[in-house]
Amino acid sequence: VTTGASNDIKRTTDIARNMVTRWGMSARLGPMTFEEDEGEVFLGRSVTQHKNVSDDTAAAIDEEIRAILERSYARAKEILNGRMETLHAMADALIRFETIDKEQIDDLMAGRPARPPATPPSSDRPVPPSAAPSTDNGADGAPSLP
Structure with missing residues (x-):
């Protein structure tokens, strides 16, 4: 698993x-809130663990989260597999342009086939004057900062 995939x-x-x-x-669990936003302490970890739900409810929450993730993964895979030709055409266009x-x-x-982009990639675009570094010198002769 790559860093990007891990973050996803x-x-x-x-x-x-x-x-x-x-x-x-x-x-399955209904329109309820099971966690309270108590804020976090010490670099993202709570000093003490507060338990707002029973072990059975915590297990049900975990099962429901897993079920949502598995359904979403299956749906994404189905969509991508159903449009594989388009997906490959898009990848080819990205490699080309x-x-x-x-x-x-x-x-x-x-x-339809991909046509060349209407605008060149950002590295080929000219830098607008407002984004270019300033060449004006301040009163002391040193370049001024924007």
Whole structure:
């Protein structure tokens, strides 16, 4: 698992946990909040662990989070597998052009070939004068900061 994928998994798990424990979005557990926001101490860890639910409820919460993640993973996989040709065309366009814009994505999603981007990649764009470093010197002769 790469660092990027690891971060995606953590973020997805956090969202699923919030769906179940904070936002009441679990049909199995109902529209309830199971965690209180007590703030965090000492670099993100609580000094003491406060338990707001029974062991059985905690297990049910974990099962519901896992079920949400598994359903979401299966759905994402189904969508990607169903559009594999489009996915490969998009990857090819990214390799060819480095970036793709909305119009190119629309073309690819409609089954049309990717055309060159309307604007060049950011590294080829000229720097606007407002973003260029200042060459004005201050009263003491040193360059002034923006």
